[in-house]
Amino acid sequence: MDGMAATDLYERDFYAWTQDQAARVRALGARKDGLDVENVAEEIESLGKSQRSAVRSLLANIIEHLLKLRFHPDQQPRRHWQVELRAFRRKLERELKDSPSLRAHRHALAEQVWKDTALSFLERLEADGFDAAAARVALRPLDQPYFDLDAEVLNEDWFPPAP
Numbered sequence: 001m002d003g004m005a006a007t008d009l010y011e012r013d014f015y016a017w018t019q020d021q022a023a024r025v026r027a028l029g030a031r032k033d034g035l036d037v038e039n040v041a042e043e044i045e046s047l048g049k050s051q052r053s054a055v056r057s058l059l060a061n062i063i064e065h066l067l068k069l070r071f072h073p074d075q076q077p078r079r080h081w082q083v084e085l086r087a088f089r090r091k092l093e094r095e096l097k098d099s100p101s102l103r104a105h106r107h108a109l110a111e112q113v114w115k116d117t118a119l120s121f122l123e124r125l126e127a128d129g130f131d132a133a134a135a136r137v138a139l140r141p142l143d144q145p146y147f148d149l150d151a152e153v154l155n156e157d158w159f160p161p162a163p
Contacts, residue, residue: 018048
């Protein structure tokens with residue numbers, strides 16, 4: 001990939017660019033001019049990891065709000081949760097537009113956050129004095145997503161029914 005292609009990749013897919021550039025820096029190997037190849041490569045890679053982490057965080061926020069809308073017994077804040085959910089979905093879409101290669105990994109990224117988000121939701125529900133038994137049953141097994149990623153989680157117009 002020449003410099004022009006690297007610039008094009010930077011514009012099209014920031015995450016893929018960070019991974020490519022880190023690999024290229026590492027390929028330089030040990031240098032006599034003092035360039036700290038390994039740490040420069042790690043710093044470039046960390047920029048991509050930060051974007052991947054932002055996608056995971058937004059997915060967790062979206063899933064948490066979907067769980068609230070579907071299972072939380074107190075539906076008074078429902079409109080507020082929907083507004084927040086729409087904002088999280090828009091932010092996630094911007095991240096995925098900046099790095100389309102992360103869109104290809106969306107299922108793996110969602111799987112990484114699903115169980116912790118579901119457990120956290122159930123724990124918070126119980127800590128707030130609500131009965132979480134029905135939600136706990138519906139969310140079994142906890143390692144299997146309750147919502148369909150593309151049709152529901154990422155669909156900006158979809159909201160689950162109230163309990």
